[in-house]
Amino acid sequence: MATPPATTATAAKRKPVFIKVEQLKPETNGHTLTVKVVSSEPVKSIPNRASRSSSLLARPSRPSRIAECLIGDETGTILFTARNEQVDLMTPGSTLILRNAKIDMFKGSMRLAVDKWGRIEVTEPASFVVKEDNNLSSVEYELVNVVEE
Secondary structure, three states, X not given: OOOOOOOHHHHOOOOOOEOOHHHOOXXXXXXXXXXXXXXXXXXXXXXXHHHHOOOOOOOOOOOEEEEEEEEEEOOEEEEEXXXXXXXXXXOOOOEEEEEEEEEEEEOOEEEEEOXXXXXXXXXXXXXXXXXXXXXXHHOOOOOOOOOOO
């Protein structure tokens, strides 16, 4: 039985659709953005559970590092939760491309994050000036259940 020939349509990668910070909405994912880091504040390190284990099989691991970073573009800013190696990329003034970013909700406000399915790339400095007076993380959302009758 012969296998069908591979088509170029399935092998071709889709072009990423870049969006602006002001277009982000709660509980969404798959975002690609170009942003500048405004500030980066480390949050205390959290020890990994495996390191507290007395098991001989558990290999020693470094504690999790978390930083809360204000990032943005010419349309607004949002808080980004950087974890472990991501913390090192979040230097104020640097320009980054976030791929497959998602919106997490924390205490009713939006936080941007990149998990294991996404990527953070340092890129050429962007020419835009960050609009710091439109912080999407300062907007508080309330979960409302809509009952359809």
